Amino acid sequence: MTLKRIKTVILKEWREAFKGGKAIWISTIAIPLILLGISFFQLLQFSDLRNIPPEELPPVAATLFLVPLLYFLMFPLVIPHTIAIYAIMSEKEQKSLEPLLATPLRTEELLIAKALASVFPAVGISWIAFGLFLGVVQVLLPTAVLELAWQQLGSIWLMALGLFAPLAAIFATLASMAIATRVSDLRTAQLLSSLALLPVLLSAFFLVFQHLMGKPMLLGLLVLGVFVLDVGLVWLNAKLFRREEILTRWR
Amino acid sequence: MIIAENLTRRFGDRLAVEDLSLEIAEGEVFGFLGPNGAGKTTTVRMLAGLLAPTTGRAIVAGVDVWAEPQRVRTVVGILPEHPGLYEKLSAWHNLKFYADLYELSNAEAQIEKYLTMLGLWERRFEPVGTFSKGMKQKLAIARALLHNPTVLFLDEPTSGLDPESAKTVREFIVELSQEKRTIFLCTHNLYEAELLCTRVGLIKQRLIKVGSPQQLKRELYGRQVVVELKEPIDLSRDLQLPFVHHMHTDGTRLLIQLDDPEAQNPLLIKRLVELGAQIQFVREQDRSLEEVYLELISEEPR
Ligand SMILES: Nc1ncnc2c1ncn2[C@@H]1O[C@H](COP(=O)(O)OP(=O)(O)OP(=O)(O)O)[C@@H](O)[C@H]1O
Numbered sequence: 001m002t003l004k005r006i007k008t009v010i011l012k013e014w015r016e017a018f019k020g021g022k023a024i025w026i027s028t029i030a031i032p033l034i035l036l037g038i039s040f041f042q043l044l045q046f047s048d049l050r051n052i053p054p055e056e057l058p059p060v061a062a063t064l065f066l067v068p069l070l071y072f073l074m075f076p077l078v079i080p081h082t083i084a085i086y087a088i089m090s091e092k093e094q095k096s097l098e099p100l101l102a103t104p105l106r107t108e109e110l111l112i113a114k115a116l117a118s119v120f121p122a123v124g125i126s127w128i129a130f131g132l133f134l135g136v137v138q139v140l141l142p143t144a145v146l147e148l149a150w151q152q153l154g155s156i157w158l159m160a161l162g163l164f165a166p167l168a169a170i171f172a173t174l175a176s177m178a179i180a181t182r183v184s185d186l187r188t189a190q191l192l193s194s195l196a197l198l199p200v201l202l203s204a205f206f207l208v209f210q211h212l213m214g215k216p217m218l219l220g221l222l223v224l225g226v227f228v229l230d231v232g233l234v235w236l237n238a239k240l241f242r243r244e245e246i247l248t249r250w251r
Numbered sequence: 252m253i254i255a256e257n258l259t260r261r262f263g264d265r266l267a268v269e270d271l272s273l274e275i276a277e278g279e280v281f282g283f284l285g286p287n288g289a290g291k292t293t294t295v296r297m298l299a300g301l302l303a304p305t306t307g308r309a310i311v312a313g314v315d316v317w318a319e320p321q322r323v324r325t326v327v328g329i330l331p332e333h334p335g336l337y338e339k340l341s342a343w344h345n346l347k348f349y350a351d352l353y354e355l356s357n358a359e360a361q362i363e364k365y366l367t368m369l370g371l372w373e374r375r376f377e378p379v380g381t382f383s384k385g386m387k388q389k390l391a392i393a394r395a396l397l398h399n400p401t402v403l404f405l406d407e408p409t410s411g412l413d414p415e416s417a418k419t420v421r422e423f424i425v426e427l428s429q430e431k432r433t434i435f436l437c438t439h440n441l442y443e444a445e446l447l448c449t450r451v452g453l454i455k456q457r458l459i460k461v462g463s464p465q466q467l468k469r470e471l472y473g474r475q476v477v478v479e480l481k482e483p484i485d486l487s488r489d490l491q492l493p494f495v496h497h498m499h500t501d502g503t504r505l506l507i508q509l510d511d512p513e514a515q516n517p518l519l520i521k522r523l524v525e526l527g528a529q530i531q532f533v534r535e536q537d538r539s540l541e542e543v544y545l546e547l548i549s550e551e552p553r
């Protein structure tokens with residue numbers, strides 16, 4: 001296993017994906033920008049925050065920060081849906097797997113590289129978007145708001161962005177890849193993978209809203225659940241990513 | 252350089268290749284012929300470490316393919332049935348990607364060398380999707396050569412190319428064989444096989460026959476001499492030459508089968524002249540490899 005080969009494949013995936021599909025630009029750049037815009041717009045609704053009496057700040061801050069957080073948690077689920085599927089389908093459509101497998105590249109390296117090529121942007125973009133959001137909050141609203149929000153929500157942010165986002169991105173990536181290996185055209189692959197993603201998306205929404213009503217354990221459970229799913233998907237993909245399997249059954 | 256021992260490969264209950272044993276020496280250009288579905292591609296995949304044989308083993312460039320597949324892949328190059336290039340990427344990025352996978356230290360020099368050699372250097376930054384079929388094929392060959400493999404598998408390198416591109420590719424194969432590389436060439440083009448190959452093997456699940464094109468022709472047809480006469484003559488009297496196996500008369504043309512025309516033609520001609528023949532031309536009947544192929548394949552059960 002060499003990191004060099006993994007890096008080589010990741011860079012090739014990105015170069016190809018961004019030249020390849022409009023869907024990839026939309027999911028990685030356009031949608032995040034739109035959601036960021038909406039978050040900023042909502043922020044303006046609270047521009048009279050300065051006049052709110054301090055004792056009423058906590059509930060307001062909670063609402064103010066949880067909705068954008070929810071948006072940014074969608075990226076890890078949505079972005080792999082385009083990149084990971086493209087990473088498999090384009091190889092299949094171009095019949096480029098055979099020459100690729102004839103190189104010293106190991107199938108584990110191929111699997112890891114294709115997965116990371118999708119997980120990195122998925123997590124990275126959600127972090128960058130949330131960071132930008134916090135930056136704007138810091139500039140526009142009194143410092144006290146951010147401090148309050150951190151006291152109340154800090155552990156949730158860390159857990160959501162630090163654990164849930166990567167695990168969800170891995171889930172979405174591996175699920176999309178497993179589906180793509182079994183399907184022969186891009187549209188079917190995208191349809192099926194959105195069916196697999198949808199339940200997770202919905203439960204993420206549901207649980208975070210539950211949390212709003214004061215059940216902090218739920219996010220932890222969610223993280224655990226996604227982790228278990230990830231382990232299962234790693235096992236499944238390891239079975240799918242065998243040289244023989246790729247050559248003879250990926251069609 | 253390539254040794255196959257009783258290679259067999261099944262897909263479910265379909266037998267793709269059965270008990271194939273073969274030895275190919277260094278520097279040989281070995282032609283692999285057979286009808287569609289005969290098992291050529293499957294054999295190449297087994298020899299290049301892509302597909303495990305169901306039974307049997309292979310040694311390529313001194314490496315046991317299934318004991319050390321990783322090592323085999325670094326010493327063989329393969330041009331698969333489909334070029335399988337990344338259409339969105341430029342020619343240069345396609346090759347750079349592969350050079351990096353092989354962890355070549357002289358990547359850029361190698362890329363420049365082959366792109367220049369195959370006439371693609373000027374267009375190196377254009378996406379491969381805009382290339383013609385022939386250009387793609389050449390690029391795929393360049394890709395197979397980047398890491399300087401000692402054994403090269405070419406699966407139908409000229410299929411779908413126009414005559415000129417096919418010629419370029421063939422000339423390139425000749426050049427490669429002069430560099431002491433061993434080339435395993437699957438083809439449906441028998442003219443090409445005859446032109447390029449030191450030996451050919453005929454496969455239809457099983458290996459039917461192996462030999463040089465010349466050998467196969469002789470084995471099947473012996474050697475024949477065609478004598479063209481000015482006027483038909485009566486050959487009802489026997490030629491009385493023991494070395495003539497068979498003679499066929501067709502008006503002014505005589506078709507004579509014998510073993511050693513170099514030694515026996517003078518005697519034959521002398522005798523014919525004695526018999527009153529006015530000889531215009533004497534030449535050896537050249538059978539094409541195609542005739543041999545069709546003959547041998549037709550003997551096989553479907
Ligand atoms: N992945 C696979 N799954 C099932 N059967 C296969 C597979 N690959 C090849 N076969 C079968 O094995 C046999 C040999 O196929 P192969 O591709 O090796 O033939 P070929 O000689 O290369 O043919 P062609 O001249 O058409 O390229 C065929 O019957 C084919 O259907």
Ligand SMILES: [Mg+2]
Pocket residue numbers: 291292293332406
């Ligand atoms: Mg074939």
